[in-house]
Amino acid sequence: MRHRESDGEEEPGRAAPGRGLPSREPAQGASALDLNLVRTFLAVYRSGSFTSAAHLLGISQPTVTTQVKALERQSGRPLFARLPRGVAPTPYAQDLAARVAGPLDALLAATGHDPAEEVSASPVHLAGPAELLCTRVLPALAPLVADGVQLRVTTGLTDPLLEELRAGRHDLVIATSRPRGRTLAAVPLLDEEFVLVAAPALAERLGGRVTTEGPGALHGVPLITYAEDLPIARRYWRHVFDQRLSRRAAVTVPDLRGVLAAVVGGAGFTVLPRYLCQDELASGALAPLHETDDPPINTAYLAQRPGTPAHPHVTLVRDRLLALAPTW
Structure with a gap:
C-alpha cells in the first residue's frame, strides 16, 4: 500500500546499497547530478509514489523527495501533485517523461543499469470493467499466471481508472471509451456488440412482436438494467429503433x-454485450428479442502510460490480450 508522502523539505539521505547509481553527490559536476535527478524523477513518475521510487532505486525516501524538489527548482515547474496515496504527475511532468524516458533508459542499459531488470519481478497492475475482467480477461491470462506472471486486478469505471493510470497506480487499463489527450497511449482491444434479450418463455410470449411492431411491444415488460439512467438500453433504442427510451x-x-x-431467471428483458451472454444464447437459457444487421457497437481500448520501461510481464499481458480479445 502506498502511503501519503511528506510535504516538507527533507535533507538528502545516504544512498542505500542497491540498484541505484553509485553516487548521488555533485562531485562530478552539475551534469552528473542532473542525470540522477532525471532518473529519480522517472522512478517517481512510473511508480506513482516517492516511497515506491525509493525502493526501486535503492535509496531513501528523503533523498527521493530532495532530488525531485531540486529538479523542480531547476525546471521552474512543479512535477507532482500530492494524492491521498502517492502522487500524480503534472502536465509538465508528463511531457518531460515522454521526452527523456527513451534516451535515459538506453543510456542506463548501456552502462549496466537496465530499467527492465528493476521491474521484471513486480506484479502487473491491470484494471477495467468487472464483467469483462472476470468472464474473459482472467481466464485468458491464466496460462501466464501459471508461468509466473503476477497480477493485481482492480475493477471500476473507466474515467476513475484512467486517472489512476495517469497517476501510476496501474500498468494497463481496459477502457470502454478512448482516453482523451496525449498523456495515455491506447489501442483498440475489442468491439462489444449489444443484443436485446429475455428468457425463452418471455420471448415466446412476445412472439416476435418487437421485430414486427417495434419497441412498443415491450410496454409493461420489466426492464432490467445496469443503472438508473439506462445507459446501454438508451443507446440500443437510439441506434436500432431511432427512438428515445423513456421508462424506468x-x-x-x-x-x-x-x-x-x-433476466435468465425470467425477471424481464435487457440489453447486454454479446460476449457476456453468448453462452446463454447458445444454450437456450436466453433468447434474442430482435435481430438486426446493424447492432450497436462499442469499442474497448487497452491503455497505458507512454514512456514506461519495457516491463516484460506487462508486455506479455498486453500482447496476449490484443491477440485473444478479437475472438471474444
Missing part, C-alpha cells in the same frame, strides 16, 4: 453479471 427500470444492478442472472 424495474431492477438496477451495478454489475452486468447480475443483470444477466435476473
Whole structure:
C-alpha cells in the first residue's frame, strides 16, 4: 500500500546499497547530478509514489523527495501533485517523461543499469470493467499466471481508472471509451456488440412482436438494467429503433453479471454485450428479442502510460490480450 508522502523539505539521505547509481553527490559536476535527478524523477513518475521510487532505486525516501524538489527548482515547474496515496504527475511532468524516458533508459542499459531488470519481478497492475475482467480477461491470462506472471486486478469505471493510470497506480487499463489527450497511449482491444434479450418463455410470449411492431411491444415488460439512467438500453433504442427510451427500470444492478442472472431467471428483458451472454444464447437459457444487421457497437481500448520501461510481464499481458480479445 502506498502511503501519503511528506510535504516538507527533507535533507538528502545516504544512498542505500542497491540498484541505484553509485553516487548521488555533485562531485562530478552539475551534469552528473542532473542525470540522477532525471532518473529519480522517472522512478517517481512510473511508480506513482516517492516511497515506491525509493525502493526501486535503492535509496531513501528523503533523498527521493530532495532530488525531485531540486529538479523542480531547476525546471521552474512543479512535477507532482500530492494524492491521498502517492502522487500524480503534472502536465509538465508528463511531457518531460515522454521526452527523456527513451534516451535515459538506453543510456542506463548501456552502462549496466537496465530499467527492465528493476521491474521484471513486480506484479502487473491491470484494471477495467468487472464483467469483462472476470468472464474473459482472467481466464485468458491464466496460462501466464501459471508461468509466473503476477497480477493485481482492480475493477471500476473507466474515467476513475484512467486517472489512476495517469497517476501510476496501474500498468494497463481496459477502457470502454478512448482516453482523451496525449498523456495515455491506447489501442483498440475489442468491439462489444449489444443484443436485446429475455428468457425463452418471455420471448415466446412476445412472439416476435418487437421485430414486427417495434419497441412498443415491450410496454409493461420489466426492464432490467445496469443503472438508473439506462445507459446501454438508451443507446440500443437510439441506434436500432431511432427512438428515445423513456421508462424506468424495474431492477438496477451495478454489475452486468447480475443483470444477466435476473433476466435468465425470467425477471424481464435487457440489453447486454454479446460476449457476456453468448453462452446463454447458445444454450437456450436466453433468447434474442430482435435481430438486426446493424447492432450497436462499442469499442474497448487497452491503455497505458507512454514512456514506461519495457516491463516484460506487462508486455506479455498486453500482447496476449490484443491477440485473444478479437475472438471474444
